Amino acid sequence: MNKQSVRAFAFGLLAASLALLVYQEAAGANSTSLSKSAMIQKLEKEHYVVLTAKEAIQQKQEKEQLQQKLNRFTAKNDQNGSPKKEKTRQKNSYTLRIESGMSSSEVGRLLEKAGVIEDSEKFNTYLTDNGYAEKLQVGEHTVHPSMSMKEMAVVLTTK
Structure with a gap:
């Protein structure tokens, strides 16, 4: 393994970590709690x-x-x-x-x-x-x- 391949591997790990961080932040922003009426509607759609x-x-x-x-x-x-x-x-x-x-x-x-x-x-x-x-x-x-x-x-x- 030479210096260039180690740098490329390290850069790949950094890019994957950043992508994972961005994904988690986006998922966290979308997971807001449902209102009571929204929960009821969702349950009724599922035949509850x-x-x-x-x-x-x-x-x-x-x-x-x-x-x-x-x-x-x-x-x-x-x-x-x-x-x-x-x-x-x-x-x-x-x-x-x-x-x-x-x-x-x-x-x-x-x-x-x-x-x-x-x-x-x-x-x-x-x-x-x-x-x-x-x-x-x-x-x-x-x-x-x-x-x-x-x-x-x-x-x-x-x-």
């Missing part, structure tokens, strides 16, 4: 549902009330019914798996196909008109044909 604490508490309370109502209904039928009715009710319950990116119309079609609802378009219109369509939660949800549209909507939008 953003709820305020008050909305989340309200949904949980609605879900608990509906669960209590379902439990009372089930208990009342158990007292009045026979074992055959229990088996029928078990068959009629349906566990729906909502995947990321599924639309409310797809959910409606699955429920109609399973025999839980009669009209998927009517159900989709209800979800859209009442603001539930954008709040569907990914995961497994158990619904029953005896549930009202509101009850199903609350179950499908609550984890």
Whole structure:
């Protein structure tokens, strides 16, 4: 190795270091923190549902009330019914798996196909008109044909 090749190698290291420094400075200037509304918009683009604490508490309370109502209904039928009715009710319950990116119309079609609802378009219109369509939660949800549209909507939008 001669003097000239050592100088060229040193100059290359210096140029690479300077380029890295300039890149880091530029990247640091672009990484500003997002505002609250920008964060919400970004999450909603990724099909997440953003709820305020008050909305989340309200949904949980609605879900608990509906669960209590379902439990009372089930208990009342158990007292009045026979074992055959229990088996029928078990068959009629349906566990729906909502995947990321599924639309409310797809959910409606699955429920109609399973025999839980009669009209998927009517159900989709209800979800859209009442603001539930954008709040569907990914995961497994158990619904029953005896549930009202509101009850199903609350179950499908609550984890």
